[in-house]
Amino acid sequence: MTQKVDTAVVLAAGKGKRLDVFETPKPLLKIGGKSLIVHTLDNLKKAGIKNVFIVIRKGDFVQKRELIDYPLNIEFIEQTSGRRGMLDSMLSLEGKIDKPFYVTVSDLILSHNPYKMFVDCGVAGSADTGALVCFDSRQNKESGANTKVLARDGVIREISSRLPSYNALDLGIYYFSPKAHKSICALAKKDKTISSVPQFFVVYSQKEKIRSVEYSGDAWFDVNIPKTFIRAELYLGEENSAESGESKKERTSLKNLPKTVLLHNKKETVTDITVKRNILERLDEYEVIPSESYNSPHHIIVDESIDSFLGKPILDKLLSLGYKVYKHTVKAGENAKSINSYVKLSEEILNKGIDKKSTIISIGGGSVKDMGGFLASTLYRGIGFISIPTTILSQADAAIALKQGVNGGDGKNLIGSWYAPLKIIVDPATILKLDERWVSDGLAECIKQGFAYDKKLYNLLKGYKGDMKDLDFLESVLKLAIEDKVRTIEEDLHEDKIALVNQYGHEFGHAVEHLSGYAYGHGESVAIGMRVSAELSYILGICDRGVVDAHIELLEKYNLPHQVPKVISPEDILNSLKYNKKYYSGEPRFVLVDKIGSVWRDKTYYTVNCRDEFIKQAVEASYN
Ligand SMILES: NC(=O)c1ccc[n+]([C@@H]2O[C@H](COP(=O)([O-])OP(=O)(O)OC[C@H]3O[C@@H](n4cnc5c(N)ncnc54)[C@H](O)[C@@H]3O)[C@@H](O)[C@H]2O)c1
Structure with missing residues (x-):
């Protein structure tokens, strides 16, 4: 006979050691705007649970205080000994419960209500015991959940963290009848070597049936390490934005406008990139400006401090070929x-004259x-754009x-566009006149590419021992960096996936640049x-300390600063991050390196959002 299950035990006595960085008892960690334990209680409530025993650590007043107003009959049980974890919790409940109940961990974020699944498959209120298992282990590959299960025909055959062959993972949510509860307590008292519920199940399954209840949701996050914490946060963010559009459903049910004519605006453009030492000295041998633009006016925009040795010679060459060019x-x-400079220049150019075939040459x-x-x-x-970069x-x-x-x-960069140049002409020899400061400054972007995307480039930069201005060295670095950039933006034109690697360090970097009044x-x-990004990655548990040290070492090697100037406060940075283009839905987002040569990613996400306190900690860690 099926009995309605209205009681649950929530295990909330664990220390959550692996989430220590967050300095909050694990069940109270907020994720998607509410604490982990409240997510659990909400699911229990929705599944018809009325009475909840929450097992907490002795003297844990914080959880009591936080949950005091939660609308369920809650009784807190202080665990006397924590040595055998869940098994001790089961013992502390002896004599308190005389009906079937669920036992659940409090650190799961799930897409589907697990307690309803016990009801749907008929286990709740009828079977003796049951455990929720997930047959799709890929869903949780990084969370550290490691109790393996061998299940067949709805029954658990074996359960242990060391099973050589298994087809499911244990999720930490169980169903117990009063009889099974009695057995577990008797066994726990009799055999002190049994130290966990899975161990109990190993013994129990020899005589009795443990039903396996299949978790059929499309996501589950066992939040016990920072990585899963972040993944769950991202997942809930996505869910919330889908939910917040109750009206969205209505909107999608509207009819499409009738289409009269279709305008396809996909414009394919190809940019020629030339990398050749001393090519600028022989520019008059090549078709730089397209021949069909021969009769149009063209405009060179040049940095005044390099005009004498780069701007003027290039102008002369183009003029000698008969082009009409203004500088x-x-x-x-x-x-x-x-x-202001944009307004002034555009007026100057329009005054001199342009037409549709004109080009701008920077x-x-x-x-x-x-x-x-x-x-x-x-x-x-x-109009046409030709770029001659000189740093x-x-x-x-x-x-x-x-x-x-x-x-x-x-x-x-708050006002801008996506626009493909016709040509990019790179002459590495231009950098011979560059100040040492700007050589280091430029290498910072190459170092970025090394850390975020290209370990080969990182190794080249790390291993090099010669002069920083050596052209052979710089050319090899340039070639790798250019290839990386081309590869990433070809794959992701608008830089919201893999090409985000190019923005590594830029969220904090732009803030520092702007807040320093462009002194840096x-x-x-x-x-x-x-x-700062590396410190944040470390704080969130994404990378290890070695990665942060590698940053400091390589940046110092190339005479680059890595400390946040003390005049810039964490609050200044937080405020400035709002003007970053990766700031949306009220939160900044960061590209973070997980190991040298790669950034953290999850399916389609390449950025991590996190709370202000971690950002502040990362800034503070970067003052020295
Ligand atoms: N569009 C993008 O995807 C993208 C990517 C990265 C950076 N940026 C932008 O690039 C800018 C920084 O570029 P930058 O570092 O080249 O700075 P810059 O243009 O300010 O040049 C740095 C200094 O080098 C001098 N200089 C230039 N060429 C020289 C040469 N051949 N010899 C001697 N001195 C020379 C300049 O006069 C200047 O003092 C920033 O505004 C940044 O936002 C844009």
Whole structure:
């Protein structure tokens, strides 16, 4: 006869050692806006449970205080001994429960209500014992859940953490009849070598049947290590945004507008990238500006500090070929990409004249290239763009991009476009005149590529012992970095998946760059950003300390800063992160390295969101 199950025991006495970084008792860790234990209680309530015994550690007042108002009959049981974990909890419940009940851990985040599954398969209220198992072990491969189960025909045949062959994992949710509860207590008292419930089941299954209840939800997270904590947080974020649109359902049920004509706007463009030492000296031997644009006016935008040795010679060569070319100089550095500078330049260019076949040719570092690209993408709604990057940073990274843009008052690159250059011409020899500071600054983006994507590049940078300005060395670094960038953006044009590796260190980096009033170069800021990101990754348990140390070592080797300047507070950084393009749904998101050469990822996600307190801790850890 089936008896309605209205009682449950929630085990909440564990210390949650592996989640110590969060400094909160594990059952009270908030995930998706509510604590883990409240997720469990909510599911129990929805499955018709009225009475709950919560087993807590002796003297744990925090949980009592937090759960005092929860709308179920809750009784707290203080566990006297914690040596045998769940088994001791079962003993402490002897004489308190005389009806069937569930026993559940309090650290699971599940997509489906597990207690309803016990009812649906007829185990609840009728069988003697049952355990929830998941046959799809891939769902939980990183969580550390390791009690293996061999189940057949709805019955558990074996259960142990050391089974050589198994087909399911134990989820830590069980059903007990009063008879089974008595047996477990008797056995626990008689045989002190039995130290866990799975061990009890091993003995119990020799005489009695333990039913296996199959968990058929599409996700389950055993939140016992930081990684699963983050995954569960991401998962619930997704669920909530799907749920918050009750109205979304209605909206999708509306009819589509009738289509009269279809406009396909997929535009395929190919950018030629040339990497050749000294090519700029022989530029008049090549078709730089497309021949069909021969009669159009063209505009060079050049950094004023390199005009004499790069801007002017290139202008002369193009003029000697008969092209009509105007030259506009901009101030060096970040000034080149202010919104005011954009307004001034576009007026100047329009005054001199352009047509649809005109091109903008940028000559300079990343800031001049960003400005040139944005001008090209907006003037006449898009004219040709040719990029001649002249710093390591722009040759390795900024120019190898479809992103063009200028700075807004509150942060970097806030106004911009996606626009493909016609040509990118990289002459590594231009860097011979570069200050040591800018060589280091540029190498920061290559170091970033090494940490986030390319271990070969990391090894090259780590192992190199010669002069930083050696052209052979720089060329090999450049080639690898360019190939990496091309590969990632070809796969992910709009940089929201794998190409996010290119933004490693940039969330904190942009904040430092902006907050320092651009006193730090872009690469220097990214270097600091990588250090803070590595600290955050370590705090969240994503990488080990060795990865953080490797960051510090390599950044110091190339004379790059990695400490956050003390004048910038964690609050300043938190505030500035709001202006990062990866800030959405009220939270900043970070690309984080898990091991050298790769970033943390989960299915389609490449970014991690986390609470402000961890961000502050990471900033504070990076002051020295
Ligand atoms: N669009 C993108 O995907 C992307 C990617 C990375 C960086 N960026 C942007 O790039 C900018 C940083 O670029 P950058 O580091 O090249 O800075 P930059 O353009 O400010 O140049 C750095 C310094 O080098 C000098 N310089 C340039 N070429 C030189 C040469 N050949 N010899 C001697 N001195 C030279 C400049 O005058 C300047 O003082 C930032 O604004 C950043 O946001 C954009």
